[in-house]
Amino acid sequence: MIEKKDIALEKAVLIGVITKDQDEVKSKEYLDELEFLTFTAGGYAIKRFTQKMDMPNPKTFIGTGKMEDVRQFIEENDVGTAIFDDELSAAQERNISKILNVKVLDRTNLILDIFAQRAQTSYARTQVELAQCEYLLPRLRGMWTHLERQKGGIGMRGPGETEIETDRRIVRDKIALLKARIKTIDKQMAVQRGNRGKMVRVALVGYTNVGKSTLMNVVSKSEVFAENKLFATLDTTVRKVVIQNLPFLLSDTVGFIRKLPTQLVDSFKSTLDEVREADLLLHVVDISHPNFEEHIESVNKILGEIKSGDKPTIMVFNKIDAYVAEPLEKDDLETERTAKHYSLEEWKSTWMSKVGNNALFISAINKSNLEDFKKRVYDEVRDIHVTRFPYNHFLYPDYNYEDMGK
CATH class of the missing domain: 3.40.50.300 (P-loop containing nucleotide triphosphate hydrolases)
Incomplete structure (x- = not known):
């Protein structure tokens, strides 16, 4: 376990699943790593939640009962962030955010945040920004939930769709710009590598x-x-x-x-x-x-x-x-070496x-x-x-x- 040494660390809960492809031992290993990632990003994991299931719930990643346990714990302990060990779909992230009413991150988002903190050079920052934009693009819809666009129907047509499409176009243009910038830097770096003899x-x-x-x-x-x-x-x-x-x-x-x-x-x-x-x-x-x-x-x-x-x-x-x-005791006949x-x-x-x-x-x-x-x-x-x-x-x-x- 990581010791809490800084009272400024952001409180978080970690959530993972135990499946046929990821047993209990492996799930613990991944959550250990997720805790270290959380610490690296500036957070502190105060509790872990795991659930055994055949496969993650397509709507909320974990079941409704376990999600309610998470919600109650977050509310009672004033936790501001919930971090999931696997990448969430746009729909899962949107649904979970509505239930928990806190910041919801997945492993990908967390790693991207660490990379954004660590990037020192212009090249690294450009690479991280490109990755963030590509991660953001399919999730833009969730940022317009205040318009309740997903319900559709009477009174729900109009500028909302335009705003979403406008944002998508802006992000796509940004991705194209960043890729062009990286391509230019790549050429410069290729020349530098060539000059090394x-x-x-x-x-x-x-x-x-x-x-x-x-x-x-x-x-x-x-x-x-x-x-x-x-x-x-x-x-x-x-x-x-x-x-x-x-x-x-x-x-x-x-x-x-x-x-x-x-x-x-x-x-x-x-x-x-x-x-x-x-x-x-x-x-x-x-x-x-x-x-x-x-x-x-x-x-x-x-x-x-x-x-x-x-x-x-x-x-x-x-x-x-x-x-x-x-260590393994000499007279321990039960524990397998x-x-x-x-x-x-x-x-x-x-x-x-x-x-x-x-x-x-x-x-x-x-x-x-x-x-x-x-x-x-x-x-x-x-x-x-x-x-x-x-x-x-x-x-x-x-x-x-x-x-x-x-």
Whole structure:
């Protein structure tokens, strides 16, 4: 649980469902993550509500009885925000808002809000604004409920429809403008990438909050913003790194997350170009997180979506200093021993052993095993470099690689 340290945090309730595709354990994991997202956005979850059902209610996401429980709790505890773990349709959002009479957000809306807070550069702000507009467009109708347009009939025809259509046209025009702006910036960034010469490119990828920026700072001796919150990094940062006189480019990219909104994947595709154009991926994993295997799966899925799933990859298991196996008493014959009871050494002998030299175990914050990490990255970058510039290596073994890219 996240401790409440700031009385200014906005009170919220979290709502999720338990279905045949999302059991109780998985639902709790998602709500844990939703709570962290809420905290990152500036809120504080004071209660969670879950309901078992075959599938979410198409009108109100949860059933009427559970919705009444939520409404009463919100009213009695002066809660201003209700956050749902899955994306709500425009109709669901509209219906729920009428019942609860508070601000209603879904996971997508919450992530978009965090991105809007975190966007620092003009490019990132443009990408976030585009995602927000694309999310808003199908939901504009709900903003005109004071006209009760959905009822239709006598006395309900007239300017209301015109206002809705006018707003839709404004948002569509805005989307077109933002896409044009992004296209222009993309061309400029493509030129910048082209000007970097033939240097080997390495990209840090991984789930959000796994320590990519901290690792970037340690390896490149730079000051990339790092914080123990989700999506601390939005803008891709590229640094020139030199290991044993061999230079390469290292980029720190936006973190991935489960149930990542489609709008964000689409609008941030340009940022992810650094991943697409990389020669080598460093897939950073927070091994201290109880669901790190699921995180790996989520990242691999998104890498596949951006056609980068088959790139050479080194798995970097970070935060070994924070890894703690759940204890199991020797005389406990009832509890089944599972992965959560594994020591690090035992983990290394599981499927990780098949990864071989491409699995590294480090602590970026404590700089543990960093020399092994640098040596492994150096070997891989050198192999790529030898393939790209065989003449330099075979005829000039003492070639000064610092001259590359100048």
